[in-house]
Amino acid sequence: MELKNKVILITGASGGIGAAAAQRLAGRGMSIALAGRNIKKLESVAEDCRTLGGVAEIFPGEITDENYTSGLPHAVKERFGGLHALFNNAGVFETGAFDQADISRWDDALDVNFRSLLHLTKAAIPYLLENGESAVINLSSIAGRMTFGGGGIYSATKHAVHAFSGCLFEDLRDRGLKVSTIYPGFVDTGMTSGVAGDRSHMIQPDDVARTLEFVLEFPSNACPTEIVIRPQFPL
Ligand SMILES: NC(=O)c1ccc[n+]([C@@H]2O[C@H](COP(=O)([O-])OP(=O)(O)OC[C@H]3O[C@@H](n4cnc5c(N)ncnc54)[C@H](OP(=O)(O)O)[C@@H]3O)[C@@H](O)[C@H]2O)c1
Structure with missing residues (x-):
């Protein structure tokens, strides 16, 4: 799609990959709806977006709250007049062996990384389909392709995102909805602050943002449904 004046809703926009995506697309003249919990950080990203020439507003909330996700696409349409793309990016990193797991933390990760993505996508689809072409881009992980x-x-949650994305594409491809999933290895964000190695060898947040831009601008007759990104050099 032509990016200028199109509207994208980005979850997890308060930092890391989401903030980089917002800034890159704002620079292309898109209107950005920024979702996340940290209002101060969201406002700072919105200010950066405006400086770069885009229009940006914050829509703060807890993504596991179904009252929030069910009303979010409508709120974005009210503010910007439409919704053309959804970047499901919010996520948490919860690892560890199952025999030592705090199962309530695993439930939380499932809720943020997968259940909320389902609910928000469901709420957004009617608004996205009002356009001739639209897109849902889901942020999985290389961990969604291997164990x-x-x-x-x-x-497990990132494999669920992978499976859901493929099925969603099949369900709605004939309505002009692109569904694309991005599978990065280690990205240099707060999420990987505990990962050892040379951070300059990690994928940078803007590398993922460029991938999102590539998908959005892809010709309307085809859809890059799955894109794996690996660091060029070992960490
Ligand atoms: N970094 C990596 O190496 C890597 C690799 C592959 C995939 N990914 C995926 O990329 C996505 C973005 O991660 P990142 O690396 O940019 O990490 P990040 O900087 O920690 O960003 C995570 C974002 O998710 C939001 N979030 C988390 N829990 C939330 C909740 N309950 N409600 C609302 N928002 C919530 C956070 O917003 P608030 O703090 O404002 O709530 C934050 O903006 C995630 O899905 C992650 O799994 C990351």
Whole structure:
């Protein structure tokens, strides 16, 4: 799609990949709806977006709250006049072996990484389909394509995002809805602050933002449904 004046809702926009995506797309003239919990950080990202030439507003809330997610797409349409794309990016990193797991933390990770994504997507679809072409881009992970010891609930939720995305594409491709999933390895954000290694070798948040831009601008007759991103050099 032509990006200028189109509207995208980005979850997890208060930092990391979500903030980088907001800034990149604001620079292309998109209107950005920023979702997340941390109001101060969201406001700072919104200010950056405006400086870059985009229009941006914050829509703070707890993504596991169904009252919030069910009303969010409507609130975005009220503010911007439409909704063309949804970037399901919010997530938490919960790892560890199952025999030592705090199951309530695993439930929380399931709620943030997968259940909320389902609920928000469901609420957004009627608004997205009002346009001739629209897109849902889901942030999975390389952990959504492989399993590893200690991968815990994180890998399972990201596999769930992978499976859901493929099915959603099949369900709505004939209505012009692109569904694309991005599977990055380690990205240099707060989420990986505990990961050892050379951070300059990690994928940078703007690398993922560029991938999102690529998907949004892809010709309307085709959809890059799955994109894996790996660091070029080992950490
Ligand atoms: N970093 C990596 O290596 C990597 C690799 C592959 C995939 N990913 C995925 O990329 C996505 C973005 O992660 P990131 O690396 O940018 O990490 P991040 O900087 O920690 O960002 C996570 C975002 O999710 C939001 N969030 C978390 N829990 C939430 C909740 N309950 N309600 C509302 N928002 C919530 C946070 O917003 P608030 O703090 O404002 O609530 C924050 O903006 C995640 O889905 C992650 O799994 C990351």
